[in-house]
Amino acid sequence: MLLGRACFKAGKMEISMNIIKIQPGDLLHLKKPHPCGCADFLVMRVGSRVRLICKGCGRDMTVDRMKLEKAIKTITVSEQEQNTGKDIPE
Numbered sequence: 001m002l003l004g005r006a007c008f009k010a011g012k013m014e015i016s017m018n019i020i021k022i023q024p025g026d027l028l029h030l031k032k033p034h035p036c037g038c039a040d041f042l043v044m045r046v047g048s049r050v051r052l053i054c055k056g057c058g059r060d061m062t063v064d065r066m067k068l069e070k071a072i073k074t075i076t077v078s079e080q081e082q083n084t085g086k087d088i089p090e
């Protein structure tokens, strides 16, 4: 049973390689900067739409997730939120 579960997890990880993972607390560097000139945004909330806060002027905005994923240049993952590989029984 344990072995079967490990195999399933490995398969899941391969798929997620193509998906951009965004989590609250992550810092996004976008290709297109905010009108204030800053291209770094802090993720506040993630769903089908993502709420971001501009690091330059502090303005918050909601962006469609699909559009946002295309605009991301780099993601700096928050150190506190990195423990998502944990085994959580469902």
Ligand SMILES: [Zn+2]
Pocket (backbone or CB within 6 Å): 034, 035, 036, 037, 038, 054, 055, 056, 057, 058, 059
């Ligand atoms: Zn700004």
